[in-house]
Amino acid sequence: MKVSVSNEFCHGHAQCHAKAPEVYALDDEGFIGAVAQLDVPPGLEEAARLGAAACPERVLSPVE
Structure with a gap:
């Protein structure tokens, strides 16, 4: 499985990381x-x- 990421629309809320930190690592600024x-x-x-x-x-x- 892969996850497609549309970075230009990310606002850095980090909800993905809060739910699945083992999948969604964040950079130093809190973005994916x-x-x-x-x-x-x-x-x-x-x-x-x-x-x-x-x-x-x-x-x-x-x-999928």
Whole structure:
């Protein structure tokens, strides 16, 4: 599984990280970083979905 990231719309609320820190690492400024897509480690798919759903701007889209 992967997660598509639309960085230009991220406002740094860090709700993804609050729900799934093992999937969504943040940079020093509290943003997900300049990645277009994250690889989700096996077994963390549900955490990735929960973190994506917590994003107020909906910048994260799980790709099954």
